[in-house]
Amino acid sequence: MSTRLPPLRGVPQRRTVLAALAAALVLAFAGFSAWRYADAATRDDLDFARERDRVLAAGQEHIGTLNSIDGADPDAGLARWQDATTGQLHEDLRRSRAASADAFERAGITARATVTEAAVTELDTRAGTAKALATLRVETSGGAEGTRTDRKRYEAGLERTADGWKIASLTAITVEGSGT
Numbered sequence: 001m002s003t004r005l006p007p008l009r010g011v012p013q014r015r016t017v018l019a020a021l022a023a024a025l026v027l028a029f030a031g032f033s034a035w036r037y038a039d040a041a042t043r044d045d046l047d048f049a050r051e052r053d054r055v056l057a058a059g060q061e062h063i064g065t066l067n068s069i070d071g072a073d074p075d076a077g078l079a080r081w082q083d084a085t086t087g088q089l090h091e092d093l094r095r096s097r098a099a100s101a102d103a104f105e106r107a108g109i110t111a112r113a114t115v116t117e118a119a120v121t122e123l124d125t126r127a128g129t130a131k132a133l134a135t136l137r138v139e140t141s142g143g144a145e146g147t148r149t150d151r152k153r154y155e156a157g158l159e160r161t162a163d164g165w166k167i168a169s170l171t172a173i174t175v176e177g178s179g180t
Contacts, residue, residue: 035089052120058165059132059156060115066170067113067152074104086159086166109143113152121155128160133173 060085069077078097084092093100118134134154141147159171 013095048123048125051125052123055120055123055130055132055158056118059060059130059158059167060118060134062153062158062165063118063132063134063156063170064113064115064136066167067111067136067138069104069109069111071104071108071110074101076106077096084167086161087168089168089170090166091113094121107143109140112142113138129168130160130165131160132156 065080065084066082075097078093078101082090082093082097113136114139116135120130120132120134122129122131124130132155134156136152136154138150138152139147140150153173153175155171155173156167158165159168
């Protein structure tokens with residue numbers, strides 16, 4: 001005769017429940033850790049993207065400003081030019097402001113620039129420097145040539161200041177065969 005032991009009730013079920021609970025806790029912790037890691041990694045990317053957008057917006061606005069002037073009130077336009085710049089460019093504009101206002105007033109030329117395309121090509125958030133490229137449509141009226149529309153391209157060096165991003169340098173870009 002063989003002796004049979006009575007089944008242990010509840011012991012296998014407890015082990016199964018505890019194993020399932022442990023697995024659920026491990027999965028929850030792994031999921032939480034992965035989410036925190038991804039959040040930390042993308043937060044830097046998001047901050048960089050936001051700063052790039054600020055540089056792009058400032059670059060577009062300031063490049064347009066530096067290519068616009070009202071011949072009836074050139075001093076106000078030159079004040080906006082100074083507000084859009086920093087560094088050596090700002091100092092150069094400050095020194096030549098009176099002579100430039102006089103020249104624009106005598107010429108009677110009004111220019112309105114519209115940035116048609118722009119892109120940030122370099123951005124160093126730690127150094128607070130950036131570069132942007134822009135194409136513009138500049139409508140000019142008055143003066144000896146009358147009304148005309150020109151296309152222009154520029155590379156701008158920008159620097160972060162206490163008042164936001166400003167233009168530190170502006171260089172015209174010529175494209176072979178374009179005539180500009």
